[in-house]
Amino acid sequence: MTSAIFEPITAVKGIGSETAAALGEMEIHTVKNLLEHLPYRYEDYRLRDLETVEHDERVTVEGKVHTIPTLGYFGKKKSRLTIKLLTGRYLINVIFFNQPYLKPKLAIGESITVTGKWDRHRQTITGSECLIGTQSREKEFEPVYSVKGSITVKGLRRFISNAFTQYGSMIEENLPPQLLATYKLMPRNDALRMMHFPLSADDIKKARRRFVYEEFLLFQLKMQALRKVQREQSKGIGQEFDIKSVEAFIETLPFPLTHAQIRVVDEILNDMKSPYRMNRLLQGDVGSGKTVVAAICLKAAITAGFQGALMVPTEILAEQHTQSLKAMLEPTGVKVALLTSSVKGKKRRELLHMLESGEIDLLIGTHALIQDEVNFRNLGLVITDEQHRFGVEQRRILREKGANPDVLFMTATPIPRTLAITVFGEMDVSTIDEMPAGRKAIETYWAKHQMLDRILSFVEKELKNGRQAYVICPLIEESEKLDSLQNVLDVHAMLTQYFTNRYQVGLMHGRLPADEKEEVMQQFSENVAQILVSTTVVEVGVNVPNATVMVIYDAERFGLSQLHQLRGRVGRGSDQSFCILLADPKTEVGKERMKIMTETNDGFVLSEKDLELRGPGDFFGKKQSGLPEFKVADMVHDYRTLEVAREDAAKLIASRSFWHSQEYAPLRSYLEGTGVFTGEKLD
Numbered sequence: 220m221t222s223a224i225f226e227p228i229t230a231v232k233g234i235g236s237e238t239a240a241a242l243g244e245m246e247i248h249t250v251k252n253l254l255e256h257l258p259y260r261y262e263d264y265r266l267r268d269l270e271t272v273e274h275d276e277r278v279t280v281e282g283k284v285h286t287i288p289t290l291g292y293f294g295k296k297k298s299r300l301t302i303k304l305l306t307g308r309y310l311i312n313v314i315f316f317n318q319p320y321l322k323p324k325l326a327i328g329e330s331i332t333v334t335g336k337w338d339r340h341r342q343t344i345t346g347s348e349c350l351i352g353t354q355s356r357e358k359e360f361e362p363v364y365s366v367k368g369s370i371t372v373k374g375l376r377r378f379i380s381n382a383f384t385q386y387g388s389m390i391e392e393n394l395p396p397q398l399l400a401t402y403k404l405m406p407r408n409d410a411l412r413m414m415h416f417p418l419s420a421d422d423i424k425k426a427r428r429r430f431v432y433e434e435f436l437l438f439q440l441k442m443q444a445l446r447k448v449q450r451e452q453s454k455g456i457g458q459e460f461d462i463k464s465v466e467a468f469i470e471t472l473p474f475p476l477t478h479a480q481i482r483v484v485d486e487i488l489n490d491m492k493s494p495y496r497m498n499r500l501l502q503g504d505v506g507s508g509k510t511v512v513a514a515i516c517l518k519a520a521i522t523a524g525f526q527g528a529l530m531v532p533t534e535i536l537a538e539q540h541t542q543s544l545k546a547m548l549e550p551t552g553v554k555v556a557l558l559t560s561s562v563k564g565k566k567r568r569e570l571l572h573m574l575e576s577g578e579i580d581l582l583i584g585t586h587a588l589i590q591d592e593v594n595f596r597n598l599g600l601v602i603t604d605e606q607h608r609f610g611v612e613q614r615r616i617l618r619e620k621g622a623n624p625d626v627l628f629m630t631a632t633p634i635p636r637t638l639a640i641t642v643f644g645e646m647d648v649s650t651i652d653e654m655p656a657g658r659k660a661i662e663t664y665w666a667k668h669q670m671l672d673r674i675l676s677f678v679e680k681e682l683k684n685g686r687q688a689y690v691i692c693p694l695i696e697e698s699e700k701l702d703s704l705q706n707v708l709d710v711h712a713m714l715t716q717y718f719t720n721r722y723q724v725g726l727m728h729g730r731l732p733a734d735e736k737e738e739v740m741q742q743f744s745e746n747v748a749q750i751l752v753s754t755t756v757v758e759v760g761v762n763v764p765n766a767t768v769m770v771i772y773d774a775e776r777f778g779l780s781q782l783h784q785l786r787g788r789v790g791r792g793s794d795q796s797f798c799i800l801l802a803d804p805k806t807e808v809g810k811e812r813m814k815i816m817t818e819t820n821d822g823f824v825l826s827e828k829d830l831e832l833r834g835p836g837d838f839f840g841k842k843q844s845g846l847p848e849f850k851v852a853d854m855v856h857d858y859r860t861l862e863v864a865r866e867d868a869a870k871l872i873a874s875r876s877f878w879h880s881q882e883y884a885p886l887r888s889y890l891e892g893t894g895v896f897t898g899e900k901l902d
């Protein structure tokens with residue numbers, strides 16, 4: 220049965236075909252879409268004392284006009300009207316842009332109510348709305364909607380109001396009674412009404428509470444259903460590995476595994492053994508020993524007769540991993556090979572052939588691994604390192620290589636729990652939350668750029684003791700801009716001069732050809748160069764234990780998690796290591812970020828802080844997003860609800876009644892609409 224609420228938007232009074240087309244641009248096609256287009260904020264017309272208003276906040280104040288308005292024009296149609304307003308104990312400025320018609324109405328002594336943005340420093344309100352004399356308002360709150368094209372907020376308010384009159388009674392509940400009761404949530408129709416037409420701040424709060432839960436629950440249902448589908452419908456391979464050989468391999472390692480490593484190896488091997496396809500995220504701080512875990516799991520897959528693949532974001536890293544995995548695995552009879560873009564011609568053909576014939580057990584490389592021409596004989600386990608750098612599409616292609624291989628994503632950027640359960644909601648997560656014993660915490664200092672001389676003498680002292688140093692300059696990735704490249708070149712030139720005849724200074728950036736990069740890294744790791752000036756290409760994985768100092772230029776330009784990653788390049792040996800952040804942050808938040816870097820070495824703490832300070836959108840950087848967009852809910856502020864909703868969703872998906880009972884019909888039809896299922900029934 221389809222309800223009239225699904226009728227096209229033109230059924231609403233006042234909406235003709237032109238308006239409908241404009242609304243269509245906003246993804247509003249049906250009456251239901253319109254009713255569910257929620258405000259993103261409210262205009263709050265309650266009068267306030269300016270004392271309590273923050274800089275840049277919107278505010279409504281009442282007062283008396285204190286000076287004759289002055290009106291200035293600039294450009295053809297632009298104008299600025301300025302008055303002084305006496306409000307309470309304050310004499311403030313009020314500016315109205317492009318409302319010249321207000322001038323004659325603003326006589327000295329006239330009472331007015333102004334709404335606008337408060338500039339605390341200039342003691343000025345930039346007014347957007349103004350009530351004069353006896354004019355008054357019915358409502359204390361007005362919803363503000365996102366709009367596009369010819370649609371205005373006022374127009375939208377009217378359309379929604381009309382839609383409510385006509386269709387308000389047809390809004391159906393989608394949450395089951397039991398959940399509504401448990402959390403004392405408002406029914407859907409009341410909540411929608413209050414979101415659009417609130418009478419008080421409390422209305423907004425209660426209505427919002429319901430929609431936060433609803434949004435999270437629906438989202439988590441989708442993720443959990445996806446997970447169920449992936450587990451049960453894509454037949455995985457039950458890897459029957461030789462546990463004795465795996466244990467023997469672990470015995471050959473020069474150190475005992477940490478408890479956390481043992482635990483995650485267990486979790487991963489259990490997944491690999493099961494007939495389900497593994498889709499797991501392994502997170503652990505820099506240096507927590509993920510590579511070893513990867514090696515053990517790869518070894519296991521190989522003893523079960525499968526091939527393994529390890530995919531990493533940069534060629535430098537691919538080479539480093541190849542070296543260390545060869546050292547670990549080849550003595551146990553595993554054949555390891557490296558495939559990068561610089562493996563060409565005959566060598567490449569041979570390698571691809573050996574891969575197809577199964578002579579190669581483990582292939583390591585960058586994106587090159589997911590090209591069409593690369594065919595495995597029997598791929599059983601794919602591990603990607605630093606997975607957040609791979610896009611969603613690459614993750615998919617990777618999964619589709621081979622007959623349903625198990626997939627493990629590794630990341631050294633600890634992902635705040637709130638994000639992990641949204642972005643990776645369909646995955647299982649293993650966490651290494653323990654560092655190998657005996658690690659010394661890196662000492663981190665924050666210095667202004669003007670202290671560079673003192674810092675260089677400190678660096679020199681370490682070099683005299685036989686240590687090495689990294690100097691990092693920001694902003695250069697694959698698509699390097701010339702000016703930031705200049706930055707790293709300048710610093711390199713300056714340091715070469717400074718340390719002339721005493722120490723060698725290497726230079727590394729993404730624009731160098733692959734063989735040069737390799738040579739530079741080689742020289743640094745063999746201590747031919749004592750200092751490495753580099754862009755962030757050394758961020759991930761690079762391992763030179765003799766390097767004990769890292770200086771980071773313009774540190775305020777990096778995210779906390781990224782600084783932490785960079786910092787993780789030192790502190791890899793047994794000596795005390797140091798990280799010096801050169802930064803002149805201009806904002807309080809910027810200062811706070813530098814300060815927290817000096818206070819903690821815990822990547823999880825930093826990532827939570829990063830999320831708090833920069834918000835979820837910025838957390839992963841611009842490239843990747845994959846972040847779901849919630850209309851009402853805020854992943855950071857509402858994360859308690861997110862966790863609750865996740866648990867509820869998991870319980871629902873796992874229960875039989877969810878798939879049969881009438882009270883869950885709306886949720887089931889929501890799931891059908893998301894396209895998670897491809898026909899089959901899931902119970």
Ligand code: ADP
Pocket residue numbers: 474475476477480503504505506507508509510511512631655656
């Ligand atoms: P990650 O990849 O998590 O940054 P790695 O796997 O590169 O960390 O490990 C960092 C260093 O710690 C390596 O030199 C590795 O050999 C060493 N290591 C790993 N696990 C242990 C352990 N259980 N005990 C001691 N050292 C370890």
Ligand code: MG
Pocket residue numbers: 509510604631760
């Ligand atoms: Mg690593």
